[in-house]
Amino acid sequence: MTHVRGRIWRHGEPQDDFDFSAISDCLSGDDTLVWCDIYDPDHAILEDLADELHLNSWAVEDALAESERTKAVVYRTHTFFTVYAVTMTEPAAQEEPSSLLEVHRISGFVLPRGLITVRLSPHVDIDEVSRRFDELGGQEYGVGSLVHGLLDVVVDGHFAAVQALDDAIEGLEDDLFADETPTKGLQRKTFQLRKDLVALRRVVLPMREVVSAIQHRRLDAKTAPELDAVYADLYDHVLRASEWTESLRDMVTTVFETNLSLQDARLNVVMKKLTGWAAIIAVPTAITGYYGQNVEYPGIQTVTGFITSTALIVVMVVILYVAFKRRDWL
Missing domain, CATH: 3.30.460.20 (CorA soluble domain-like)
Structure with missing residues (x-):
């Protein structure tokens, strides 16, 4: 109207x-x-x-x-x-x-x-x-x-x-x-x-x-x-x-x-952190995989072998964690 x-x-x-x-x-x-x-x-x-x-x-x-x-x-x-x-x-x-x-x-x-x-x-x-x-x-x-x-x-x-x-x-x-x-x-x-x-x-x-x-x-x-x-x-x-x-x-x-x-920057940070943790997790995986072989090797089925493998895992994980942390990868 x-x-x-x-x-x-x-x-x-x-x-x-x-x-x-x-x-x-x-x-x-x-x-x-x-x-x-x-x-x-x-x-x-x-x-x-x-x-x-x-x-x-x-x-x-x-x-x-x-x-x-x-x-x-x-x-x-x-x-x-x-x-x-x-x-x-x-x-x-x-x-x-x-x-x-x-x-x-x-x-x-x-x-x-x-x-x-x-x-x-x-x-x-x-x-x-x-x-x-x-x-x-x-x-x-x-x-x-x-x-x-x-x-x-x-x-x-x-x-x-x-x-x-x-x-x-x-x-x-x-x-x-x-x-x-x-x-x-x-x-x-x-x-x-x-x-x-x-x-x-x-x-x-x-x-x-x-x-x-x-x-x-x-x-x-x-x-x-x-x-x-x-x-x-x-x-x-x-x-x-x-x-x-x-x-x-x-x-x-x-x-x-x-x-x-x-x-993009946040994605890079996430990928960097995931890569760092994947590297750390790879250490115990590799060591336990080695000791899981079905062959004779020093320390098999002994307490000494268990302690040795565990110590290697702990030491390598700590070294990698400290190294990645200093580089701000974690």
Whole structure:
């Protein structure tokens, strides 16, 4: 079911008379600013809106498509963009690791005096977008500040996701050298984190082009330069999130490779110890096997022969044990 909400400002003052059916009339006013948010849109409703506002038909199709990449496309009368907000999920109680991320697509049509956002997911804090807009003084700077408020919330979500994955990788590093951690569980966690990082990277890296395209789109030549500083700061945050994501990718790869190296090292230690004990056990086996021959030899069926064989076993075992222990083979 389609849900529509919005805000309208006239002469820099918020109004309470937002009417979706009259949105084209609102956008035609010189001192009017409109924000319309549409959740779970019906195709027919969005098509009618596109015809009314002269939106690009391909952009409308992209706004409704299930799978679209992060992008920004500049048209003659408006700019269309698609970004992905990221929210964190609670870790699963079961042993099987699950994804820590949920991505939610947001599409937007940036008009000279308004912004229309289209969402397919309810898990986006639209109230926070509105609050950021008011903090920036959007009534003074126009639609550019409203777009900035939306992108700022999205990028902050990216930062929170990167931080959560960073903490998860640090936990992996701690488990890596813990003797009681099951190797199988550690491998599964590592692979799941790698999948989460790949998913996050797909939505974070293209944000640079989105912010840059919107920043340099002069929809209002009078007020747009005033927003250059905040957009430059937003672009810097996007770069930091991208670089952080790349560094985490290297970290999780290092954890995976280190885990394999540790498994090889532990296997070598086990084999070394088994080889040492096998050499020690071979001594009494060889001596008792020699005295078990069915031939005549000195000391056969005598106490002296038993004492001699036992002494040889003890002496050789002690010598081998001490020698292997000094070389850290046991």
